[in-house]
Amino acid sequence: MGADFKVAILGAGFAGLCMGLKLQARGETAFVILEKADRVGGTWRENIYPGSGCDIPSHLYSYSFEPNPDWPEIFSAQPDILAYIESVVEKRKLSKRLRFNAEVTSAAWDDDAGFWRIGLADGSSVTAETFVTAWGQLNRPKLPPIAGRDDFAGAAFHSAQWDGSVDLAGKRVAVIGNGASAVQFVPEVAKVAESLTLFQRSPNWIVPRMNRPYTAEEKARFRARPEVMAKVRGDIFEMAEARLEAKRAGTAPVEEVPIPLAHLHAQVADPELRAKLTPDYEIGCKRVLISNDFYPALTRPNVELVTEAIARMTPRGVVDAQGIEHEVDVVIYATGFETRSFVGDTGITGVGGLRLSDAWIDGPEAYLGLSVTGFPNLFMLYGPNTNLGHNSIIFMIEAQADYVLQALDAIAQAGPLSVKQEVADAYNAELQKALAVTPWAGSCTSWYKTADGRILNNWPHTARAYAQAVERFDLEAYDVMRAVEVA
Template sequence: MKGERQPPPKGGDAGPRVVIIGSGISGILMGIKLLARGWRDFVILEKAETLGGTWRDNRYPGAACDVAAHLYVYSFAPNPAWRSRYAKGPDIWNYYRRVARRYGVLPYIQYGKEVEAAEFDGAGWRVTTRDGGVYQADIVVAATGRLHHPMLPDIPGAESFAGPKFHTAQWDETVPLKDRRLGLIGTGSTATQIVAALADEVGQLKLFQRTAQWVFPVADTPVPLWKRLAFRLSPRYARNYYYTLRSQTEARGKAATGDRTARAARDQQCFDALARVRDPVLRAKLTPDYEVGCKRLVMSGTFYDAVQKPSVDVVVEGVERIEPRGVVTRDGQLHELDVLVFATGFDAHAYLRPIKVTGERGVTLDEVWREVPLTYRAIAAPQMPNFFFINGPYSPGGSASVVGIVEAQADYLMQLIERIAERKVQLVPRQEAAVAWLEEVRERARQSVWGSGGCQSWYLDKTGTPSLDPSTLSELQAQLAAPDWDHFVERPALVELACAAA
């Protein structure tokens, strides 16, 4: 299975030369879209030795998606075989691998190709990889995702811990956990899944909580056989179910952006779930001091049950330092541990870094993004001709399944690529169009609960503004239905840059 290399098929319209960076959900999708158009002159560069991003890297106990499984699929490739409402990580990874195989994408993936740089030379892009590979492209698509740079906390003495220690995205499956003392730093979605999965396995689980999380109750109910058969035998039934789930998710997303009825209903469900914690002292520890939805909601029907078990201890005194024997909290107590796990999330603002991207006239993407990651519709950046993003800065989040979001973006991007191919041009968004779009998005984001709810979260940029578009999926699809060509500079390809600048 490793690599799954196959020779690319022959024939077909070559189309523009396209380099796609990343073989996760977005990269696979772009490959499918290009092949559907008949274009075969593309390559997907993947830094790892097999495809996938999030669901390849996150293999911790209990790893699962908090979006309903039948919605967390490409709309054109339903999976009737899901056995529960919320799919587990390995099953999701297998779904996307099967789809990549079914649609002929696997032959176009090159593994072990970590991109170091992309440089525009006036005629096109020169993409280089860490192993010395060089790829010439007319178009580059960064499909690197947002949550792939693990964040480790800056805690004094972390390196001194004597036992195994690792980030959840680098889970060491060789480390035994049964009856051992496990320390878990962090309380987001990943941490709550681990607590639910390991509360009955470990001897003791210390959950070091800096910030309490609001938990929205969901039931991971099995999908009965009759329903799986109905999904398989009736495409209409499967399609209707997909759109029902999408509507439910969109309604919940509107709670973050001003719908008072949706917000009240969502909040009450969170309050009712928290009330199930019987011990008032523990319930107080788990009660957030900010509005529901200000941070990304934790979706779980099992965390509150697990955290009340005798094997679990929620520690809220704050971590002072780490010693060889364990964690010392600010009250001076040493919590002795055998294994230490960091559930501390990712650098959501790194985007495609550390790749160095150099565009027109030697301007780097880091320079364009010095103050704020300026993009046009989260898909293109000024001074970067024919360089595009899927799920780039200021993509929507928290209001829809990411799969639906990247589908809408990929369909829009294919319209740009069609124009590039048909007219043999380079496209770059106008600075003023990008600035206007971003200012509008940021102002709307400030008015959402993510900007006004009184908390710190990975949604916020260095200015305290949520770095996401609060649009629902329906709104995004309408916004991206057709490009406004007046918002782009269009010039013939293969001209000298100096002439183009004129």
């Protein structure tokens, strides 16, 4: 008996929808997109905190095959990005391929049947010849292991699980963490809170957010002349690609350090506060952030920056390493995400019952960020080592989806495919060698790398180089299932 679907896709964010749209565009109907929530959007559905937005210009942070002439500004906000995603689904009539409230809890390769058995949270299951995960890297909130965290008596939530029922007006608010999300919502919360205490582990390099609204005339020109809009997208892409070389480890960051330092000095006059906000590590080692209002927010009289480590929490607030208790009414965790599993809590098993967690005992890795040995017909969009520090992930996702389309054709001709172990090993060895001379290999601690310095998330080269790497599906890199052997 055959599988229910030719392809099952996990997730209805940018990546999963891209895969579905490309399948649909070539006439495929035997596929399903399984989404745990009740609507599309992924990270842009969930991150609704005040000030939420993207740090890639909107004309590039969108599908190349679905340009949007009506972006309201260069860097559009979360509501506009979510509206764009929803509008594409509606325009392309993709809803009939979507299954909502269908959280994937397990996926097992059936050796005998030659397809995937995918279990859902409601106890039902589906089968598919090919399983494509589009889980994302930044959608599983991580809470810090602070002693007494659960003792705090006030309201507390992660920024990615924003509790809109908590009125922050007139409240004493603690923000733990100062990464990309905090840089966006701290200025907004500081406007309404009685006080805001920001606990900073280490400062960030921050550059100006060169944002502005698009004029009505510009939008009209984009609608009338799509080639103009395409040129804007292309120019943004090329500028982003050019920035990467300036961030190589071992080179003096001459081109970029003056910009963030000048930005900091222009916005923070207090030398003591400025010193606390000046990083002591190479630019690019951590994610470079963009903001025009974060530094000014920290100079407000109702905002305090605490750089001492957090010792513990109490029912009343947060105690720092100096023993000072900061009494607050609300705690907001801006402490990032669990970025190591790439498949969340989903239990995935491959040939002979091999668990993906065991295959990744030393850390996640995949051939081209897409394929893992012993897991036939499994492809990961935005998988290990495909994150970028300089360009649009949407470009990467489109290239990956095109590769999967080629893989599907090969599977139809040859049968189930699993990447050869020696091919995957050689690829990842070269990858780590290349990553060793990137800024992410620098002296800082970041979510990009493990404690032993191995970088699991990022791609070391240009986005164009990745597109070239996945441009052609190489059947010789894969074993047909009958030849697969897993120890």
